[in-house]
Amino acid sequence: MTQDRSRRNVVILATCQGLMMIGATTMIAESALVGHMLAFDKSLATLPLAFMHVGVMATTFPASLFMARFGRRAGFSIGALAGFAGAMLCALAIVLGSFWLFCAGTFVTGAYTGFGTFYRFAAADGARAEWKARAISLVLTGGVLAAVLGPELAKATVDLLAPHVFAGSFAALGVTTLLALALLQLLDIPPPAETAAGPARPLGEIARQPVFVVAVASAMIAYGVMNLVMTATPLAMLACDHGFHDAATVIQWHALGMFVPSFFTGGLIRRWGVTPVMALGAALLAACAAVNLAGVAFANFWVALLLLGIGWNFVFVGASALVTESYRPAERAKAQALNDFLVFATVSATALASGALMHLGGWAPVNLATLPFVAAAALAVLWLARRRTTVTP
DSSP states (O other): OOHHHHHHHHHHHHHHHHHHHHHHHHHHHHHHHHHHHHOSSGGGTTHHHHHHHHHHHHHHHHHHHHHHHHOHHHHHHHHHHHHHHHHHHHHHHHHHTOHHHHHHHHHHHHHHHHHHTTHHHHHHTTOOHHHHHHHHHHHHTTHHHHHHHHHHHHHHHTTTTTTSTTHHHHHHHHHHHHHHHHHHTTOOOOOHHHHOOSOOOOHHHHHTSHHHHHHHHHHHHHHHHHHHHHHHHHHHHHHTTOOHHHHHHHHHHHHHHHHTTHHHHHHHHHHHOHHHHHHHHHHHHHHHHHHHHHOOSHHHHHHHHHHHHHHHHHHHHHHHHHHHTSOOGGGHHHHHHHHHHHHHHHHHHHHHHHHHHHHHTOHHHHHHTTHHHHHHHHHHHHHHHHHOOOOOO
16 A cells, blocks of 8 residues: 555544544443433443443454455445444434333444444554554544544534433434545555455464553553543532533543544654553553542543543553554454454443442442553553564564
8 A cells, every 4th residue: 555545544534533433422421321311220321331332342353354355445334324323223212212222222333333443453554564553543533523523512412302312412423424434435445355465373373472462451451441430420420410511521521632642642652662652551541540539529530531531542552553563464354353352342341330330339449440450451561561572473
């Protein structure tokens, strides 16, 4: 792939990433509140968000294998259509007052993310080795669009279909998926045959490599910790007498923390190396828990969620770059699929655990639960840094 074509694809994929993440920020800001509103058992408030992540997890392997055979553009287009269907189901569920239909809608929406999570890897396809980390990082900058527009769209449309609160927000998401579908038709990524030739090792052999183990474990912990705290935040703020608009603002700043660093994370990795950047990210995740445990004022939620986003970015971008070092071109589909399957299996579990922990224990246990996992990720990264050798996929 030529460098000009690679850069053009990055711009398209970053924009589509932003449109997809508008849906994710809306889910974060509203799904637990909708779940709390519709569910008879309030401990199930975060179950709809868990269903979305289960949808992601269930889609990652078939999505990656489908795109290995039929190409990125076809797969991403199917994902966008699933996103439209899911958004419409969620809006209908709110109108009908059906908790389980809402869960079904979030599950279908998860299929959109299941395809879209490969946007970052698509940007790295065919890119020069020194450009891969930056390409991945730049695609994630599309989340800035989501950080700016997502919560504002949620706030502006929350009463659009009154008296059915939140239904308008999900209807509006359907429009964003159609915009993404149109943009995806402009992608110019070589057919799979051009980039996936050569010998392939068994998946077990790929997965046993230290670089793959540390990359996947770090991504699982970073995404799981981030999701556990982020999912519980709107519920915690509501319990502390902060309104929906305050919660949406905190989520907005959290999303900015997740994606604004992507403008320079790739550069930091090139300058300092991937493991120091990931270790810094783990430290920021621990700092998030400390700030949350220090108090429940608006400022605590705001600063903590900002730190959470930045920490996630440093670990996740670094882990994604590490994964690309672990496989050969012919192994790309199954290695990427295993990575994202494990990551989103963790995210699904933490989405469900978040609601249960919040309901049964409160805000402090949610944050305390993150610390052992963050410590484990930091130790794994430091271990890899000590023994790191040149990986020849």
